[in-house]
Amino acid sequence: MTTTRSRGSRRLEILGAAANLFAARGFHGVSIEDIGGAVGVSGPALYRHFSGKEALLAEMLLGISSRLRESAAAAVTSPGGPEETLDALLNVQITFALEQPALITVHDRELGNVPEPERRQIRRLQRLYVEEWVTVLAELHPSCPPPRLRAATHAVFGLLNSTPHSAGELPARAMRLLLHAMARAAIAASVNAH
Amino acid sequence: MTTTRSRGSRRLEILGAAANLFAARGFHGVSIEDIGGAVGVSGPALYRHFSGKEALLAEMLLGISSRLRESAAAAVTSPGGPEETLDALLNVQITFALEQPALITVHDRELGNVPEPERRQIRRLQRLYVEEWVTVLAELHPSCPPPRLRAATHAVFGLLNSTPHSAGELPARAMRLLLHAMARAAIAASVNAH
DNA sequence: CGGTTACGTTAATGATGACTAACATCGGCC
DNA sequence: GGCCGATGTTAGTCATCATTAACGTAACCG
Structure with a gap:
């Protein structure tokens, strides 16, 4: 069959x-x-x-964080100034959130259930991914202290990953534009506010 | 003892x-x-x-959504124009997210494990809470279609609830201001972008 | 053809875990 | 002092579940 x-x-x-x-x-x-x-x-x-349930989860999370980090690296090395790079990063995350809501959900909930050898590696990839964002933001706003940029980055992830909660409220294209605009504005504000 | x-x-x-x-x-x-x-x-x-594990969870979620909805209702009925009301709503959610990160986390992950009689009621309270937000936003921007406002609201929740992920990056007061500024900007953008 | 490899199946097996039963303790309160 | 309700305790009980064992089957390869 x-x-x-x-x-x-x-x-x-x-x-x-x-x-x-x-x-x-x-x-x-x-x-x-x-x-x-x-x-x-x-x-x-x-x-x-x-080899087991945990191994399955480990492979899943490793795949997600690898793909995200890989896409981010591609976005960062592509031509264009920091503004264009930031747009590219936004598109990476938005595309992932819209097309793979289940993976996004699992990605930030289940790390704790991954056994130790792989856990460390996933954490590493996640950290690298965040740092790509922080680096670009720092380029755009050198006066903003990194911890603040990191917090802003996590907030933007939260905003973009809200997709699973508002499933079907808007057509994909409109949702994409909305999220992009909101994230852009939030980032600008995060830096301007003192 | x-x-x-x-x-x-x-x-x-x-x-x-x-x-x-x-x-x-x-x-x-x-x-x-x-x-x-x-x-x-x-x-x-x-x-x-x-009476059991599920009952415990049900009471927990019911308590959370009741408190949120209650605070929102208080914010809405307090004096001041829509701008002030929105600020009050933002403060409700930010305070909750900063002071009770565990409750916020459980609140949007575990509804599926609540047994049916209570599940419906929790959903109802959550819906009412969202609608308080949507109503205020609609007052501020009457030309924006409600589904868009709803999606924007969920995105703002995602942004504000990112707190558990960036635990300790910033002191509470700074985090509070940052989140407020980002959310404010994101809301404005959600409406302006066509 | 004979054998190996890839994939499945249905029965154990062994833990873990929610919930119940039977049995204390102890602080009021008459 | 003796009863009682509130609150714990420990030792079952019964399911559920991850994992393993033992056993097909069918394609492919020599």
């Missing part, structure tokens, strides 16, 4: 289904059976693809 | 400890034993105060 899946496609299918379930009910609220069921196999079949 | 606790203080102590644990590890990641242990009693003692 399974029409000769391209290698690794099953892994991805599982990761996707698990992401939705984790986002909806939390890591501990989802059973191996649930995940298997969501892709049409039942329970222990998952162990053919992952 | 327990110096004649005023009635109900134990309940509150338990609710507080449980909030911290739920925020850190998620509802299903925390055991009854954990919660008991956090207040110095062990395990099943909790059933003297709550």
Whole structure:
């Protein structure tokens, strides 16, 4: 029945289904059976693809933070001044938040359930991602102390990641523009206010 | 040993400890034993105060959304024009986010684990809270369509609730001002951008 | 064909965890 | 002093769940 899946496609299918379930009910609220069921196999079949539930989560979070950091690095090294770079970073985060709300949700809730070796690496990638933002903001506003820029960055992430909460309120294009405008304004204010 | 606790203080102590644990590890990641242990009693003692784990969560979320909605109603009925009302609403949410980060976290993650009778009521309170915001924003910007205002409101909540992520980056007073300025600017932009 | 590899299946197994039962303690209060 | 309600305790009980075992099957490769 399974029409000769391209290698690794099953892994991805599982990761996707698990992401939705984790986002909806939390890591501990989802059973191996649930995940298997969501892709049409039942329970222990998952162990053919992952060494365990935690390993699955680890791979998921590692994938997310790698992709984010990679995209950010691309945005930063692309041509253009800091203003254009900031726009590129905004687009990275907005695109991710709009297209993968489940991944965004899991990404900032479930780090605590990742076992130690990988946990450290994910943290590292997340920190690097934040620092790309802080670096660009510092270029734009050299007088603003870094801790303030960091706090502003987290606030902007919160703003952009609100997508899962306002699902369907607006069409994607309008939402994209709205988030971009709000984030831009928030950043400007974060720096001007003293 | 327990110096004649005023009635109900134990309940509150338990609710507080449980909030911290739920925020850190998620509802299903925390055991009854954990919660008991956090207040110095062990395990099943909790059933003297709550009928079960889900009931405990329900009461927690109900308390949060009631308090928020109540504060919002107070802000709305206080004297002053829409600008002042918006400032008051901002202060409500910022104060809550800064002083009770665990409650804020639980509030927007764990609704799905509340059993049905109470779930509906919590949803209702949350909706009312959002509508207080939307009403004030609509007064300020009558030309902006409500769905857009709703999306903007959720985005502002996301921004303000970022507090748990940037814990300790800035002193509380500075954080408060920063969040206020960013939120104000984001709201203005949400409306101006066409 | 014979064997190996990739993927699944259904039964254990062993923990963990929510909830209940049976049994204290202790501070009022008559 | 003796009853009682509030509050704990420890030892079950019964589910649920992650993980493993033992056992197909089918494509592919020699």
